[in-house]
Amino acid sequence: MATATKPSATTPDATSVRVEIFDQPYNLRGTDPEYIIKLADYVDSKMRAVAEQTHTVDTARLAVLAALNIADEYHLLKRNQDGSKLDYLKRANHLSEVLDEAIDEAHRDGRRAG
Secondary structure, eight states, X not given: OOEEOOOOSSSTTOEEEEEEETTEEEEEEESOHHHHHHHHHHHHHHHHHHHHHHOOOXXXXXXXXXXXXXXXXXXXXXXXXXXXXXXHHHHHHHHHXXXXXXXXXXXXXXXXXX
């Protein structure tokens, strides 16, 4: 369960959010309480999934294994995104070359006609 409290006087934009991750309470601060809660819920779900798969009760070990799973997801998404960028760049370069050729051909045809 997560709750948010009002910003403190020292950091007007930051809000304190109380969350539970794997049954441990944490007080976190940030400017977007809903986002903090969403992240905490995600980490909690990853830790619970790892606990189910490994049947270990060592929370430090679970936290490291969950962090590795999250890092793996991140790097796979980043690799896919980087690959997509390369695909777009290749397509853009190809289209640019085709356009250049069409413009050159139009200029040649215009000079022949004139």
